[in-house]
Structure formats: C-alpha cells, structure tokens
Amino acid sequence: MSITATELKLNLSKYLLLAEKEDICITKNGRPIAKLVSPYQDKLKLVDELFSSVPSDLNLEEAREERMNQI
Template structure:
C-alpha cells in the first residue's frame, strides 16, 4: 500500500493495524521515503517457505552433511 506522510499522520492507528498484514510505503513529494512493516511477518514468510524443502526420508544431519560436501 502506498500512502502520503500526511495521510499517515492523520490516521496512524489505522495504518499500524494494517501493517500487521501488509507493507505500507510512505511517500513525501511523490517519492517513497519509508516503509512500515511487521518485523515478525518476515520471519513467518521465511519459515513457511522452508516447509517441504527436505525430503521426508532425510534427517537434518544428513542434509547438513550433504550441503557441506557440495562446498
């Protein structure tokens, strides 16, 4: 979502609530100057992206060993 700095000042509470679920970009004079986001959301997205990465029959130790052998 893209909003102006004036809009943010006028409705800070609203945008703090919205920042829980989406990034909010704040503009001044038509240029993006800041981003309001949920720091926990980044961790959740990374964790979700890792589900299913390892085959079900491979242990974490086996995966580490395989990765180290590739280097």
C-alpha cells in the same frame, strides 16, 4: 500499499494496524521515504525470495568473478 506522509499523520492508528498484515510504503512529494512492516513477517519467505533470484547453477566463485567484472 502506498500512502502519503500526510495520510499517515492523520490516520496513524489505522495504518499501524494495517502494517501487521501488509507492508505500507510512505511517500512524500511523490517519493518513497519509509516503509512500515510487521515485525512478525515470515523471515523464511523473505530469504526464499532473495535466494530464488540467484541462478541455481551459479557457484560462489563465479558470482565473485561476475561481480568483479561489473566493477
């Protein structure tokens, strides 16, 4: 969900309750400035999402070499 900073100011308690269930992106002048997230979000799910973006056949040494080639 994305809301403006003004909307957040006007309805803070509403968005604090909603942040327990979903992430809320706060924008100002059309640009993201903050994000409300639940402290109880599933950390294992987040780690899985991060690691699933890395190819399974890539080892640590290859990743280092690839990173150095990008610099």
